[in-house]
Amino acid sequence: MTVSQTIAGANTELSLHQRIVNEIEGRILSGEWPPGHRLPFELELAEQYGCSRMTVNKAMAQLARTGLIERRKKSGSFVIQPHAQSAVLEISEIKQEVEGLGKTYRYKRASREMRKATSDDRALLDLSASGKVVEVTALHYAGERVFCFEERLINLAAVPEAAEETFADTAPGSWLLQQVPWSAAEHKIKAVAADDDIASALSIPPGSACLVVERRTSMQGTFITHVRLTYLGSSHELVARFTPSQTGQI
Amino acid sequence: MTVSQTIAGANTELSLHQRIVNEIEGRILSGEWPPGHRLPFELELAEQYGCSRMTVNKAMAQLARTGLIERRKKSGSFVIQPHAQSAVLEISEIKQEVEGLGKTYRYKRASREMRKATSDDRALLDLSASGKVVEVTALHYAGERVFCFEERLINLAAVPEAAEETFADTAPGSWLLQQVPWSAAEHKIKAVAADDDIASALSIPPGSACLVVERRTSMQGTFITHVRLTYLGSSHELVARFTPSQTGQI
DNA sequence: CGGCACATTAAGTATATACATATTACCCAG
DNA sequence: CTGGGTAATATGTATATACTTAATGTGCCG
Numbered sequence A, B: 001m002t003v004s005q006t007i008a009g010a011n012t013e014l015s016l017h018q019r020i021v022n023e024i025e026g027r028i029l030s031g032e033w034p035p036g037h038r039l040p041f042e043l044e045l046a047e048q049y050g051c052s053r054m055t056v057n058k059a060m061a062q063l064a065r066t067g068l069i070e071r072r073k074k075s076g077s078f079v080i081q082p083h084a085q086s087a088v089l090e091i092s093e094i095k096q097e098v099e100g101l102g103k104t105y106r107y108k109r110a111s112r113e114m115r116k117a118t119s120d121d122r123a124l125l126d127l128s129a130s131g132k133v134v135e136v137t138a139l140h141y142a143g144e145r146v147f148c149f150e151e152r153l154i155n156l157a158a159v160p161e162a163a164e165e166t167f168a169d170t171a172p173g174s175w176l177l178q179q180v181p182w183s184a185a186e187h188k189i190k191a192v193a194a195d196d197d198i199a200s201a202l203s204i205p206p207g208s209a210c211l212v213v214e215r216r217t218s219m220q221g222t223f224i225t226h227v228r229l230t231y232l233g234s235s236h237e238l239v240a241r242f243t244p245s246q247t248g249q250i
Numbered sequence C: 001c002g003g004c005a006c007a008t009t010a011a012g013t014a015t016a017t018a019c020a021t022a023t024t025a026c027c028c029a030g
Numbered sequence D: 001c002t003g004g005g006t007a008a009t010a011t012g013t014a015t016a017t018a019c020t021t022a023a024t025g026t027g028c029c030g
Helices: A003-011 A016-029 A042-049 A053-065 A094-100 A119-125 A172-179 A196-202 A244-248 B003-011 B016-029 B042-049 B053-065 B094-100 B119-125 B172-179 B196-202 B244-248
Strands: A069-072 A076-079 A085-091 A105-116 A132-142 A145-155 A184-193 A209-219 A222-232 A238-242 B069-072 B076-079 B085-091 B105-116 B132-142 B145-155 B184-193 B209-219 B222-232 B238-242
Touching: A016 A042, A016 A053, A042 A053, A053 A069, A053 A076, A094 A105, A094 A132, A094 A145, A119 A132, A119 A145, A119 A222, A145 A172, A145 A196, A172 A222, A184 B085, A184 B184, A196 A222, A209 B209, B016 B042, B016 B053, B042 B053, B053 B069, B053 B076, B094 B105, B094 B132, B094 B145, B119 B132, B119 B145, B119 B222, B145 B172, B145 B196, B172 B222, B196 B222
Parallel strands: none
Antiparallel strands: A069 A076, A085 A238, A085 B085, A105 A132, A132 A145, A145 A222, A184 A209, A184 B209, A184 B238, A209 A222, A209 B184, A238 B184, B069 B076, B085 B238, B105 B132, B132 B145, B145 B222, B184 B209, B209 B222
8 A cells, every 4th residue: 555545545446547537527527528628638638647548548438438528530539518318227127126115026927829920910029921929918916906017929930938838927028038138128118098908907997097118129130029018107107317427337 | 451351341440349349249149158157268368369368358348337247356257147127218308309200399488487495396306405496387399289298497506597597488408408518317207197287288188198207407416407297198108228239328 | 174375367457559540730732 | 722632640449568456276384
């Protein structure tokens, strides 16, 4: 431990390039360096911090990846104009969500059907050829109350193992996570009035406001599954957060 | 242009460390390297790619930041267990949203009031001391139709300039973007049935399902503004995407 | 046989160096 | 004054090197 480290205090045990990131981020967030402002050149910062250009470069590259600055050769680095607000939406599994509320979770399959893909199915899964699909509908309970109604389509061409699975006891969401570890997903979130089917499934009056989350999961370009989750509207909310520094960590 | 570059084809003009990121990402996404799998050591990868350890390190650091792998000294790097799905929700300004639909955008202020913060206001903005706030309600049109109803609170302690602004012609959202360039935000998304006020503002029958987005924007710990946007439910949907590679880019 | 010092290993950080690339600025010829 | 070629410049990428740090394993000695 050198003397300078002891003096530094709080910021100790942070790498230099991370400290540079933090300080620049602070200046941008505080408005000291407003959008459009040109930050010092790498060599200038290197001199200020008494380090090499490579170290500064590492910091600047990180800031550029998180979208706080834009870098132009020969011109320098500039604070970016805030465009669209983007926020990170954490979509946890329903079981965790329910247990997070302190309720006991229960799963109940309502129906399961295997069939040749209809034109509706093909639209939802972006299928060109006519393959087979499995459709599962299920209920997720929080305590005695229905929490969420699930309607799911699984593309059998992508997940042939789904033909053997009844989903009587396992929720298709967590089952699929075992089969297909990582994927890209596309979500649509909307509010709808409950139709008669949904109303009876959720035991609410027809016409009630419900939050609907539709997710389409793909892997390497082909769609695996499409799911529509219908929540009892007033009792459920999604939370999304935006913090510039963690952008990296989606 | 060397011969090898010409042969490479599609992947040309990608930096080596980015190519390494892509290939490893592919193996993880395809399931070839399942969660928990230990990837080759930096030195092994360096040899495979015929490059230095630094280059591999850059790639691995990026994968670690995006949350695809976890790195442990002396042990190696491991594919991470899939936790919660997180998706990036792009929340653009309403004007852009409307124009993206090919409709003409129009803004109309409904009311504006400056007052000492009530206890409700203080709860929404996390105010401890009793300061002043401005409350603005406004309508956003898409063509002839109301698209969205806005109810906004602005913390005057954080943005004193708001006292002088009437918001008769400028939407508070875009105005605030000028004043407070960068910030963190927290969103809640839910479905509600329109009460009488909302119903008359949006000219829909009371009880209709509406999508509500509530956003609380903070800077350096203090809350700037709270806004509730009420959309005509069935006509509007939010879209969120998850792609592992871009996690960095919020 | 148990515990602790020490060596080993893999990643983390930082540096100097080198060359590539994109873009701007400048200067000179027409 | 204008256009185009060229030099200067800031970032981008890659390398070899060196030292640090944390975790794991090993072996020695009481």
